[in-house]
Amino acid sequence: MDFQPTVQQDLLRKVVRQFAEDEIAPLVNDLEITDDTPPDLVRKMGEQGFMGVTIPAEYGGTGMGHLARMIVIEEVGRVSAGMAMALQVMQMGAGMVIDWGSDAQKAKYSPLLAQGKILVAPAITESSGGSDLEGLSTRAVDEGAFYSLTGRKVFITNSHISELAVIIAKNEGGAKRDFSAFLIENGTEGFRRGRVERKIGFHGCITGELIMENCRIPKENLFGDKGRGLAIALKGINDYGRMGMVGIALGLMQASLEASVKFARERILYGKPISNLAPIQFKIAEIYADLEASRFMAYNAGWLIDQNKKSDTQVSSAKFFSTEAALQCTRKAMDIYGAYGCMKDYPLERYCRDAQLLVPADGTNDVMRIIAGRNLAMKK
């Protein structure tokens, strides 16, 4: 077993870290206040090739794959969990078009998506939730010449900055699990953005509603085969959404570790740095152990996806393990900072708020346990 990253992976990490520190870090404080996604930053990330990391070269990406994507998200998340969230969903949308789009859709959209020139927002969740896919109430009616969609999607990442959306809707009159996916372009009749939803963290990443009211969708905008909506949603969530949350968790833990070590070496108590104190060392060791364990789970899951192997048990386990580890690690780092950790002048309170958002997103951690547990305990 070789744990040595490849030259390409090392270089990728270095380059993304440099970009994040040069281009994103100076904006983080403003993002906390404005909560807007800077279009200029999106353009730059697109030019760097971040959105096309899993997109094959023939469609304008680099085809580096899902393990490489994990590194990209981790390094952006180390600096800004909000921008990492926005980015990971941009990658998800671009990836879903490659995975499920028709040849015509791929030819039309993928080169633009791979370079961030347009964005696509995957829209699955409704007010009833995102994990109970069969409970989705958005309806698609086949009107012969077009589809008519009606419904409301909520908690949609990049809702207000995307040019396209992939909408999962139930086929009217179909069986319980008869769903389809549809590509909707901005400006389509009956399609509009609803309210922007305000979150406790991930600032700089816009979340909001997408509303369809008898929205007329051309037949050629059916996304994937009719009736494959649930499969499209589940693969997108597994391969991209949940893995994205894991990547952000890694970034937050890495940031917490670095911040903790730096502060512990500089903070003098009783005439010595607090890094000399065993309780502080314990916390730092625990953060490191959680980070490393999460990292191995994450990279293994990414590798499985790259190999086209079944990965839902590994992805679900990595998702609940790493995101809960991130919650604990950001809290421990905050404790190491003492009162300073509660100050807005330091990033620790931001890390804690951001970590909390990892738990419900892309399937709550209880649902992750159900998926992994069922696979392990019940399936033969």
Place this chain on the structure above:
Amino acid sequence: MQVAVCVKMVPVPGQWSQIAFRDDGSLQREGIELIINPVDRNALEEALKIRQAQGGTVTVFSMGPPSCLEHLRETLAMGADRAFLLSDRNFAGADTLATSKVLAAGIRKEMPDYDLILCGSASIDSGTTQVGPQLAVHLGTAHLTEAFSISAGEQNYLQVKTSASHGHYVTNLKTPAVISVTQQLNKPRIPTLFDIMTSCNKEIIILSLTELNLPKSESGLEGSPTKVQELFFPPAKRQARILEGSIEDRVEELFKQPGVAGVLR
């Protein structure tokens, strides 16, 4: 234009406290994370801009251990066409003279038709500023230091602006030449993911002492006349004085302090 760029790998500033010194006073770099010397990236960026404007090639030369290979890959990702690592156990312990001789030998062997050689003005680990000028002497070519602007001149000339203590010089420099550059020159690019993919198809060639046809006596510790006599931390001399009175009086008093006028010019 055929441009060579010399780069050095230096310890990450955040790990300087972990650097040990050998008995001979040289830095013990093993186990310390390395980065490309920051101002060397400016030299490479300028070379890439020149290639973009005038055509030609950009070739990187570096002397160092095999661990420098991954950093040379980064120079290829930034856009260099090829890279040479001058690496041999006999190069260890080199001072600036021995280093510049090795670099000159590498350039003579692999790029004898160079038009321009760009170097960073100083490394952040030793900061001698000597390698660029020494390289020019070995190659018998013109050189300028502290360049903060380089633009195309007539025919084989470049117009180069270099820093001076109270202003700057503008020089029409005939190529071939060596120029040491400062960080004011440009902002080095960050490679894209596409650049990383492309860099994997580019070649890094390792050249040893034998391949450079350089006598052992002119390289490494053996070829280094610099001998470190003593290493010590300079005593910190800090003092504070609070000036009082009106703002005019305080400014007048401030400028009477030795050295202040030069700083606040």
